Amino acid sequence: MRNFVSKRAEEIPPSGIRKFFDLVLTMEDVISLGVGEPDFRTPWNICESSIYSIEQGTTSYTSNKGLQTLRDALSRYLAEHYNLQYSADNEMIITSGVSEGLDIAVRSVVDPGDEVLIAQPSYVSYAPCVTLAGGKPVPIRCTEKDKFKLNPDALAEKITAKSKALIINFPNNPTGGVMSAGDIKAIADIVIDHDLLLISDEVYAELTYETKHCAAATVSDLWDRTITLNGFSKAYAMTGWRIGYLCAPQELLDAALKIHQYIMLCAPVMGQVGAVEALRSAEEDKNNMVNEYRLRRNLFVAGLNRIGLPCHVPEGAFYAFPSVKTTGLSDVEFAEQLLKNQRVAVVPGSVFGTGGEDHIRCAYAVSRKDLNTALVRMEEFIKTL
């Protein structure tokens, strides 16, 4: 029999966390700081409105772009909160999570041979999505010295005649780094000079602790050349609902919409109904969750520094990204041994690409009690080294 697996599928690496995932499943009493999602339940008003709509028989397809009520509400929300101007009618698609938004954004702009710059450490899907679209991912290293912001010089260095687009994600998974308007301005000049497209994944926009999030498309003249991705998963603890959105100028949006209608048709209607309710009534729930993450962050990051794992203060998302260099172990060794010896699961930084090595990602989206226990166990582990 022939090997039926496509070269493209073969080319993409298997997920770096799979091994840990399997290992954790065999163990008991593990505190997992490896989960990239909120530990809160979806606020009940959101669940309730979705349940009611199902009872009312709202179970059909929606328009390809998504429910008009949701797009209207989103358009207003983005304008009010981020000064982001996108028309509900022709500059917005509701997607099945940001994952789908990312895929169709990349596929609608990347041709075979195009280079796509990716600020790393980054979420694990960016590079494989580029590869699947026939493009070539080009990582740019963000460093702790720069508080894990994208450094303009590092960006400029990697640009070639083949560069087509840049993917950024701030507040960042896994580092918790954020970019201010000034930081983005420095990047914007380079992006515009080299006529690049910007894909900005802002799914952690609501989770900032010191300063308000700055949407990339609002800086300089970036709007015309930016695809903004965002979603409800992180802000409203709605990961399983799979509701994200893609916003872009109409020409780009129409291209993405063509792909969306063939591969997804529409995002699940129950999730869309829930998302409408999230915007309508869950502001306070969201603020309470953000407040709790902030307290946990302070608790956990102070703890990491105390036990000897130097960690910059992450200003957004819910990840701490300490260095393990002083322990003499690689990030993978550290994560494996910590799990086996002290039953704390973290994710090795190298999983997130260039710049992640020698760091571990710890999600502090777990209870304070578990964070404290994890710190005790981690300290014990470090003492044995």
Place this chain on the structure above:
Amino acid sequence: MDEKDLDLLRILEENSRLSAEEIATMTNLSKSEVENRVCALEAAQVIRGYSTVVNWELAGNGEVSAIIELKVSPERDYGYDRIAERLSRFRQVKSLRLMTGTYDLQLIVTGKNMQDVSRFVSEHVAPMDRIRETATHIIMKSYKENGNTLFEQREPERLPISP
């Protein structure tokens, strides 16, 4: 009252048993700053006390609670205050509020058993001057107290590790 005070109040309202040290780390204050601020909030009577939410049904002492609605004729110069303050002094009265709507005062009363509660209402509350009408509702089961649910909730299943 600033953001830090609000942080302290939110933290303490949820769990007043945390150490000053732990609260200090969470709020980026020093331990003594936390202690001073809490003292000030106590002195200003913003913090009125520290209590524990008990599920008495599980503790199994058979205690009974009731919500009692009272229609009251207000007094010249004092309105409802004097009678409300008088009612508040009874040990059995756990909460007392003045309400809008079809009745005036709402009491939450606890007693050893149903007879105990009904005796308290008929002997002490109902005969008081100015009380025109009482309605007693025995609480059959509590599902939520002070923001805490009292029923078992299954922990949602999460993946052990996700990107």
